[in-house]
Amino acid sequence: MASYAYSTSASDLSTPRSSSPSSAASARSSHSSISQRMSISSRRISASNPLSTVNVATIAEQLKMANLDTLRGYAQHHYGEVKQGQATQYVPHHQAAGYQVLREPLWNKGLSFSPEQRVAKNLTGLIPHVMENLDKQCDRALKMVRTRQTNIDRYLYLSTIKDQNVDLFYRLLIDNAKEMMPLVYTPTIGDVCLQYSTLYTRPEALYISIKQRKSIRTMLRNWPYPAPDICVVTDGSRILGLGDLGVNGVGIPIGKLSLYTAAAGIHPEKTLPIVLDCGTNNETNLKDPLYLGLRQNRISMNEQQEFMDEFMEAAKEVYPEMVVQFEDFESEKAFNYLDRYRHDYKCFNDDIQGTGAVVLGGYIGAVNLSGVPIEEQRLVFMGAGSAGVGVAKQLVEYYTKRGLSEQTAKDKFWLVDTKGLVTKDRGDNLADHKTYFARTDNNGHQFRTLEEVIEYVKPSALVGLTATFGVFTESVVRALKASVDAGGLGRRPILFPLSNPLTKAECTFEQAVQWTDGTVIFASGSPFSSFSVKTAGDNVVTYHPNQGNNVYVFPGIGLGAILSKASRVTDNMIYTSADALSKTLNAEEVHKGLIYPAIDRVREANVIVAREVMKAARLDGVSTLPEEQWLEWEGWGDVALTKYITERIYDPIL
Ligand SMILES: NC(=O)C1=CN([C@@H]2O[C@H](COP(=O)(O)OP(=O)(O)OC[C@H]3O[C@@H](n4cnc5c(N)ncnc54)[C@H](O)[C@@H]3O)[C@@H](O)[C@H]2O)C=CC1
Numbered sequence: 001m002a003s004y005a006y007s008t009s010a011s012d013l014s015t016p017r018s019s020s021p022s023s024a025a026s027a028r029s030s031h032s033s034i035s036q037r038m039s040i041s042s043r044r045i046s047a048s049n050p051l052s053t054v055n056v057a058t059i060a061e062q063l064k065m066a067n068l069d070t071l072r073g074y075a076q077h078h079y080g081e082v083k084q085g086q087a088t089q090y091v092p093h094h095q096a097a098g099y100q101v102l103r104e105p106l107w108n109k110g111l112s113f114s115p116e117q118r119v120a121k122n123l124t125g126l127i128p129h130v131m132e133n134l135d136k137q138c139d140r141a142l143k144m145v146r147t148r149q150t151n152i153d154r155y156l157y158l159s160t161i162k163d164q165n166v167d168l169f170y171r172l173l174i175d176n177a178k179e180m181m182p183l184v185y186t187p188t189i190g191d192v193c194l195q196y197s198t199l200y201t202r203p204e205a206l207y208i209s210i211k212q213r214k215s216i217r218t219m220l221r222n223w224p225y226p227a228p229d230i231c232v233v234t235d236g237s238r239i240l241g242l243g244d245l246g247v248n249g250v251g252i253p254i255g256k257l258s259l260y261t262a263a264a265g266i267h268p269e270k271t272l273p274i275v276l277d278c279g280t281n282n283e284t285n286l287k288d289p290l291y292l293g294l295r296q297n298r299i300s301m302n303e304q305q306e307f308m309d310e311f312m313e314a315a316k317e318v319y320p321e322m323v324v325q326f327e328d329f330e331s332e333k334a335f336n337y338l339d340r341y342r343h344d345y346k347c348f349n350d351d352i353q354g355t356g357a358v359v360l361g362g363y364i365g366a367v368n369l370s371g372v373p374i375e376e377q378r379l380v381f382m383g384a385g386s387a388g389v390g391v392a393k394q395l396v397e398y399y400t401k402r403g404l405s406e407q408t409a410k411d412k413f414w415l416v417d418t419k420g421l422v423t424k425d426r427g428d429n430l431a432d433h434k435t436y437f438a439r440t441d442n443n444g445h446q447f448r449t450l451e452e453v454i455e456y457v458k459p460s461a462l463v464g465l466t467a468t469f470g471v472f473t474e475s476v477v478r479a480l481k482a483s484v485d486a487g488g489l490g491r492r493p494i495l496f497p498l499s500n501p502l503t504k505a506e507c508t509f510e511q512a513v514q515w516t517d518g519t520v521i522f523a524s525g526s527p528f529s530s531f532s533v534k535t536a537g538d539n540v541v542t543y544h545p546n547q548g549n550n551v552y553v554f555p556g557i558g559l560g561a562i563l564s565k566a567s568r569v570t571d572n573m574i575y576t577s578a579d580a581l582s583k584t585l586n587a588e589e590v591h592k593g594l595i596y597p598a599i600d601r602v603r604e605a606n607v608i609v610a611r612e613v614m615k616a617a618r619l620d621g622v623s624t625l626p627e628e629q630w631l632e633w634e635g636w637g638d639v640a641l642t643k644y645i646t647e648r649i650y651d652p653i654l
C-alpha cells in the first residue's frame with residue numbers, strides 16, 4: 001500500500017500537509033481524494049486477501065491521518081467495524097459481514113438478503129429465515145405507522161426505520177408520499193422542531209456553532225459520507241412559520257433532504273443537512289434545560305454574516321461540487337445571503353426562489369381556471385417577507401416574459417404586511433426587500449387592514465405568506481369573492497394560504513370552499529384533506545385542494561444543478577422549474593381541476609423539473625458538461641436526457 005502523510009495545523013485541518021515531496025500533490029487534495037485512496041487501499045487489500053480485515057490503527061498509521069475522527073467517521077461507514085477483543089477491525093464495505101451489516105442503515109437490507117448473501121455475509125441465524133422483498137417489508141412498516149397514536153409517534157417510528165434500513169425508509173416514503181410526507185415534512189416536522197430538544201436521540205446532521213468557527217473545515221470533513229452533492233443549511237432563525245428555533249430548526253434540513261432523496265432520487269449518502277448555531281432569541285429554548293444549542297442570544301447580524309462567509313468558503317473548499325440550498329433564514333439574511341453568494345457559489349434560496357417557482361407553477365394553471373384573463377389579474381399578497389416578495393418577483397418575471405413592461409407587471413401587485421399596504425409614503429423605514437413593491441397609487445392614504453386593501457384593489461387573487469393563522473377571515477374571503485364576481489359570471493377567486501405548518505395557515509380548505517360557495521381555486525403550504533358537501537337530492541360534491549409547497553421544485557432544481565454540473569444556479573433555471581412544473585399535470589388531475597400534480601406524483605414532477613433545469617443551465621452557459629454530450633442528447637429529444645437522469649437516481653428496489 002502507498003503511504004500518505006498528513007499533519008495537523010493548529011486551528012484547522014483544512015489543508016492537509018504532506019511530509020514528503022512525493023506526496024505533496026495528493027496531500028493538497030481533500031476528502032474526495034482521501035476516499036479514492038481508501039478505495040484503492042481496499043482494492044489492494046481485497047486483491048491480496050479477499051477476506052482480510054484491516055485494523056483501524058494500521059490504516060491510520062499508513063495514512064498518518066492528522067484527524068483520526070475523520071478517518072473513523074469515514075471508516076465506520078465504508079468499512080464494517082468488527083470488535084475483536086480489545087481491537088477494532090475494519091473491513092471494506094462489500095466484505096462486511098455479520099451484525100455490522102445489519103447495524104449499518106445503508107447496508108442493511110432487512111429481510112431481503114438472499115440465501116447466498118446470508119451465507120457470504122455470515123447472516124444466517126441473525127435474521128428470521130423468511131425472505132421478503134421491500135414491498136412486503138413496507139406492508140409491515142405501514143401497519144406499524146398506522147397503529148401509532150400521534151404524528152410525532154409516527155415520525156419517531158419512521159425515524160427508527162431510517163436509522164436501521166435506509167432502503168426501506170425511502171421505499172415507504174416514495175410509494176406512500178401522500179401519507180408519509182406530512183410525517184417527515186410539514187406539518188409534523190414543525191412539531192418535531194418545537195420539541196427537538198426532548199425528541200433528540202441521535203445525530204443526523206452537522207451542527208456547526210459559532211464557537212467552533214475556526215474548525216468549520218474539520219467539521220465538514222468529519223461528515224462520514226464523502227463528497228455530498230447537496231447541502232441544506234439553516235441557521236434556525238425562521239423555521240416554517242414558527243420563528244427562531246435556534247439549533248432545533250435542524251429538523252428542516254433533515255426533512256428537506258429526505259425529500260431530495262424521495263422526490264428527486266439523490267442518494268441518501270450524498271445529502272448533507274447543516275444547522276449553523278448562532279445562538280437564538282427564543283426564550284423558551286434558552287430556558288429549556290434540554291436545549292441542544294448555544295445558550296445565548298443571537299450574535300449580531302454582522303457576525304452572522306462573517307460566520308456565513310466563512311461557512312460558504314469552507315464548504316466550497318471541502319466539497320467543491322456541492323450545491324447549497326439556503327433554508328429558513330429570516331428575511332433580511334435570506335435576501336442578503338442570496339445576493340451575496342449566488343454569483344460565486346452553486347446555491348439558491350428555497351424560500352425566495354423555490355417558493356417563487358412553485359407558486360408561479362400553480363398560478364399559471366389557476367389563471368386558466370379562474371376565467372379572469374391574465375391581463376386583468378390583480379394580486380394582493382398578505383405577507384411581505386422572503387416568501388411573499390420572492391413569489392411576487394417570480395410572478396413579475398412571468399408577466400414580463402409575456403411582454404408586459406416591468407412597471408406594468410409590478411403594478412399588478414399589492415403587498416400587505418403587519419402595518420398595512422406597503423406604500424412609499426407610509427412613514428416607516430421599509431426593509432430593502434419591500435421597497436421594490438412599495439405602492440405610490442395610494443394618494444397619501446394608508447390602508448391598514450386587509451379588508452380596506454381588498455375594497456380598494458378589487459383583487460382576483462389573494463396570496464397568504466404571513467405565518468399567521470386565520471388572517472383570511474370570512475369577511476376577507478367573501479370580499480375577495482365579491483370582487484371577482486363583479487367582473488363577470490363564472491369567474492373564480494384564487495386563494496393561496498401558503499403558510500406552514502397547518503397551525504399557521506391563513507385559512508383552512510373547508511373555510512375557503514364554504515366562504516366562496518365552492519368556487520375557490522385553492523392551494524395551501526401544508527396538506528389539507530379533500531372536502532365533500534351534500535347538495536340537494538343527496539348528491540355529494542367533493543372538492544380537491546392543492547398543496548402549493550416548494551417540494552414540487554426544490555428537489556428538481558437541486559438535481560438539475562447537480563446533474564448539469566452547473567457552476568451556479570441562474571434565474572432562468574428557477575423560472576424554468578416553474579414553467580416545467582405547470583406542464584406536469586396528467587389528464588386526471590386536469591379533470592379534477594387541480595393546479596399541481598397529485599403529491600403521489602411529486603417524484604415524477606421533479607424529474608421533469610430537473611430535466612428542464614438542466615437544459616436551462618446549458619442555455620445559460622453554466623453547465624460544465626461537455627458540449628458533445630448535449631449535442632448527443634439533442635439528437636434524441638427529451639428521451640435520452642430523461643434516461644440519463646433516471647439511470648442516476650436512487651430507487652431502492654430489493
Ligand atoms: N408553501 C410554501 O412552499 C412556503 C411557505 N412558506 C411560509 O411562508 C410563511 C412566511 O415566510 P417568510 O416570508 O419567510 O416569513 P417572514 O417572517 O419573512 O415574513 C412574514 C411576513 O408576514 C407579515 N405578517 C405577519 N403577520 C401578519 C399579519 N397578521 N398581517 C399582515 N402581515 C403579516 C410580516 O410583516 C412579514 O412581512 C411561513 O409560514 C413559511 O412557512 C415559506 C416558504 C415556502
Ligand SMILES: CC(=O)C(=O)O
Pocket residue numbers: 186239240241328350351499500525549550
Ligand atoms: C416550505 C418551506 O420552505 C417553508 O415553509 O419555509
Ligand SMILES: [Mg+2]
Pocket residue numbers: 240327328350351
Ligand atoms: Mg423554508
